[in-house]
Amino acid sequence: MILKKRLIFLLVSFITILTGCSNPEINEINIGFIGPLSTRATDLGIAPSQAMQLAVEKYNSSKTENQPTINLFIEDDKWEKQLALPAYEKLRKEHNIDIVFISNTDGTIEIQDKIMEDGVIAINPLNNDKLLSSLNKNTFKIAKSTEEAHKALGIRLIELGLKKTLILHYPNDFMTIGGNAMKDILTENGIENKLIEVAKNQTDFIEILKNAKEEETEAYVFLGYRDFGFAMKQARDLGIEAPFFGSTTLLDSVFFSNSEGAIIGTECTFFTPLDGNYILASEFLNDYKKRFDYTPFSIWPPMQAFDAMNIVLNEVKMVNEDKNKDETLENWLRNRLFKVRYYQGVCGNISITEDGSSRGIYFSLYKVESDGKLIKIKR
Amino acid sequence: MSFFLLTSNKVYNSNLPLDSQNRLNGILEVELPYLKTELFLLSENLEENDEIALKSPEIIELTNELIELGNNINTLLILKDDYTDSAKMQTAVTLVDEDISRKHEQLNTSLLLLKINYGNLLEDYQNEVAQNLKSLSNIILITGILGILFGIAIAYLVIKSISKPINALNTAALRVSSGDYDAGITLDGKDELASLGASFNIMTSSLRSNFELIKSNNEEIKEQEERIRKVIEASPSALILMDSKKKISLINAQTEKLFEFSRQELIGEPAEKLIPSRLLNKETVVNDIFSSKNRIDTLGIEQNFYGLTKNNGEVPIEVRLSFIEIHEQDMILASIVDITERKHQEAEIKKYVEQLKSKNKELEQFSYITSHDLQEPLRTVLSFIDLIQEDYSDKLDEELNVYLKYISDASNRMSSLIKSLLDYSRIGHKGDLKSIDCNILLEGVTADLKYKIDKSQAEISFNELPTVEGFNLELRLLFQNLITNAIKFRKKTDKPKIDISFEDKRSHWQFNIADNGIGIRDEFQDKIFVIFQRLHNREEYDGTGIGLSHCKKNCRITRWGNLGNI
Structure with a gap:
């Protein structure tokens, strides 16, 4: 009898030791999103945050028992780079986030040092440019290429035979990079161009436009946000009939109302379900409408954010199976993201390259037909 | 296939839609690199001489070349103007028609072979897995059967090792239950059952001593009961114990004597049997005692109460009722005293008191009448003495006057006494x-x-x-x-x-x-x-x-x- 007791004791001890050696499970991971929920470029903040929320909800509702629960916390940066760091600090302090999504390029740069210090992985789900790719190893860009999107616009100008171009751009990194990409291709192809950075809250562009008109400028490019609606109206009021071009941010109802309709006919690079995986994108938009009871005005920001979040969730769900106990979540997730070679998302088939930027999201050329409506341009 | 069509289309169609260009970019930047990576990872996990592992480097190389050729086409033809440049177009056409076409063909062939090899490999693998599974299932089956047999054998031995001492314990327990407290058990070893056997022996020993103790206690209880029974029987009062339904459960000899019933005639009978029907309402006292508990009440002390004998005769009795609880059962003990003699004595005393009162009254009346009637002749005597003293004092000698004075004083004193007696008798009359x-x-x-x-x-x-x-x-x-x-x-x-x-x-x-x-x-x-x-x-x-x-x-x-x- 005593022998039996000893055997049972040994068996229990063995099982205890075995189970005790297993990796401590990660039950929860907190993710933050910093984006413009008010003031400016809210189409780059509100809808993307909701798309990410949708992705998180879908994940949490279908996850298995040993997959971690994801909590998403959202902060407003009003599209101001100065607010990015305080928002990040707040998310860290209050929710101890391990991953942060941030849509503003300047804001992404602002939090660079801090994320390395804290061991946090940063994802920009809207912009992807060479400047961001030159930053630290913890920053990933799961979005269209800023340069490519604007280069396509430059090519369009060249193909239309427009010889003299005025490019006005908003004073932030994204629009500056986009303007320079255009300038480069135009200059390479002998197209006369002028790149002017406007002030942040500038609404009076008459002087610039007058000068451009006098210089017989044949194309006007407005790389910026809603305030350029005033510029378009002012241009038409000055009798400028030359075609307008814009960035990826044209589809904003305030932009349209500021322009008082002058925006109609403006060509821009944009992204719709037709440019991505149409079936998955349509399903996403249906789910979005069902969840939030509306369809976003500008649909590429939520589509990209949805894909970016899903790529991260697709990796994070493996944490308790794949992560070594001595490995930090930061290192493990960074290595996993670098190995993403083929993710079939709503924006298309996406891969992540060695510099943390993504490939596979390609914008097309569209033209504003009316408020909130774009039509695809055929060459 | 898409790649070749898209590159051909790009070269021969200057109006290539941006969608097609984007699709081509997707193949060049995502899909072909993915193919390379997957193939590389696959070949890493295969043996070196495996057909796929051998083919993989060639396919990866072809993929790299196609990516490079595609990028070359993209670089050559960006603007519509590039299509008008004959040199660029010549290079582009050559790239598509010769290089891309050939490499694409080779890649397709290699991929087809790879697919066939992969299919065969997969089939072999599946067959091998199926075979292994079959073997494994046989092993599991045999091992399972052996395990079960071994388990049964072990279980049998374990059960036997446990059941043997348990059976011995059972036998001993049965002997104990039949009263044999000397039943002992001997179990060898130091395990729990041996310990249980030792405990069992201690228990039987303890039971034996307890049983003896209980036996002696029972005898003592019996003696006490006998003593109590004798006390009850010897009680000068009739004692009746009744339950909550007023059924008689115990009586003593005095009860038999008082009510002329035998013990057998009263036990189990309702107590009402011993009370005249006209007094049955007094029974509420019994109910009150049951409801209030611990209460003691009496019957027949302030009011007359009677018991009913077997011959329907009524006996004056005094009953004292007490609530008692016996074995958690509510009971009433009635202590009954025959007060026939006392009642008789009380009647006698009452009669004497009445007689005494009457005599006293007569005496007082006599005193009053006497004192009142005596005053009248005395007053006459005194009046005449006064007259004699007033009218004849000078005619009488001194000695006679002295005598008269004595008679006057004595008469006055007597008058005073009679007046006092009259006053005394008058006290309390109004x-x-x-x-x-x-x-x-x-x-x-x-x-x-x-x-x-x-x-x-x-x-x-x-x-x-x-x-x-x-x-x-x-x-x-x-x-x-x-x-x-x-x-x-x-x-x-x-x-x-x-x-x-x-x-x-x-x-x-x-x-x-x-x-x-x-x-x-x-x-x-x-x-x-x-x-x-x-x-x-x-x-x-x-x-x-x-x-x-x-x-x-x-x-x-x-x-x-x-x-x-x-």
Whole structure:
């Protein structure tokens, strides 16, 4: 009898030791999103945050028992780079986030040092440019290429035979990079161009436009946000009939109302379900409408954010199976993201390259037909 | 296939839609690199001489070349103007028609072969897995059967090793249950069952000693029961124990004797059987005792109560009912006393009291009549003596006058005695009980006795006295007699001092009348209340000797209780 007791004791001890050696499970991971929920470029903040929320909800509702629960916390940066760091600090302090999504390029740069210090992985789900790719190893860009999107616009100008171009751009990194990409291709192809950075809250562009008109400028490019609606109206009021071009941010109802309709006919690079995986994108938009009871005005920001979040969730769900106990979540997730070679998302088939930027999201050329409506341009 | 079509289309169609260009970019930047990576990872996991592992480097190389060629086309043809550049177009056409076409063909062939190899490999693998699974399932089956057999054998041995001592324990337990407390068990070893066997032996030993103890206790209990039974039987009272349904469960011999029923005739019968039907409502007392518990009540003490004998005769009884709880059952014990004799004695006493009252009344009446009737001839005697003394004193000699004086004095004394006797008999014949303020009463008394008080220089003191219930006249006479006595029986040398006070005794007032007079010796304390009893000769202190008798009677009449020491 005593022998039996000893055997049972040994068996229990063995099982205890075995189970005790297993990796401590990660039950929860907190993710933050910093984006413009008010003031400016809210189409780059509100809808993307909701798309990410949708992705998180879908994940949490279908996850298995040993997959971690994801909590998403959202902060407003009003599209101001100065607010990015305080928002990040707040998310860290209050929710101890391990991953942060941030849509503003300047804001992404602002939090660079801090994320390395804290061991946090940063994802920009809207912009992807060479400047961001030159930053630290913890920053990933799961979005269209800023340069490519604007280069396509430059090519369009060249193909239309427009010889003299005025490019006005908003004073932030994204629009500056986009303007320079255009300038480069135009200059390479002998197209006369002028790149002017406007002030942040500038609404009076008459002087610039007058000068451009006098210089017989044949194309006007407005790389910026809603305030350029005033510029378009002012241009038409000055009798400028030359075609307008814009960035990826044209589809904003305030932009349209500021322009008082002058925006109609403006060509821009944009992204719709037709440019991505149409079936998955349509399903996403249906789910979005069902969840939030509306369809976003500008649909590429939520589509990209949805894909970016899903790529991260697709990796994070493996944490308790794949992560070594001595490995930090930061290192493990960074290595996993670098190995993403083929993710079939709503924006298309996406891969992540060695510099943390993504490939596979390609914008097309569209033209504003009316408020909130774009039509695809055929060459 | 898409890649070749898209590149061909790009070269031969200057209006290539941006969608197609984007699609081509997707293939070049995502899909072909993905193919390379997957193939590389696959070949890494295969053996070196595996067909796929051998082909993989070639396919990866072809993929790289196609990516490079595609990028070259993209670089050559960006703008529409590039299509007008014959050199660029020549290069582009060559790239598509020769290089891309050839490499694409090679890649397709290699991929097809790879697919076939992969298919074969997959089939082989599946077959191998199926075979392995089959073998494994056989092994599992055999191992399972062996395991089960081994398990059964082990279980049998374990069960046997446990059941053997348990059976021994069972046998011993059965012996113990049949009363054999000497049943012991011996189990070898140090395990739990051996320990259980030792505990069992201790238990049987303990049971044996406990059983002996219980046996001796039972005997003692039996003796006690016998003693109690004898006490009950010897009780002079009839005892009846009844349950909550009033059924008789125990009686004693006295009950049999009182009610003339045998024990068998009463046990289990309702107690109502022993009560006349006209008194059955008294039974509510029994119910009250059951409901209140611990209560004790009586029947027949203040009211007549009777028991019913077997012959329907009624016996006056006094019943004392007590609630008792026996074995958690509510019971009533009735202790019944036959009060026939007492009732008889009470009737006799009552008769004597009535006779005594009648005699007393007659006596009082006699005293009244006597004293009243005696006054009349005495008054005649005195009148004639007065007439003789007034009319014939000078005609009579001195000796006869002295005799007449003696006769006059004696007659006056007799008149005084008869008057006192008349007054005594009149006490308590009229008047109503009233509330009397003793202060006012005493002020009246002292006012009436003012002459005597002043003459004797008596000092009478009293503090605030209470208001009492009584007959005004009798009380007045009481105080008057006591004060007069105090003045009368004073010491010759001292001025009389009389102090009247009272004490609150809760149930009554105690009045104290103290004086500094001559006092009364202890042996005369009772004598002084006897009518016409005197302790001094008339020469020393005049009076009839009836004053304190008046006082005593006043006290009795006014319900003032007793006169204490004087």
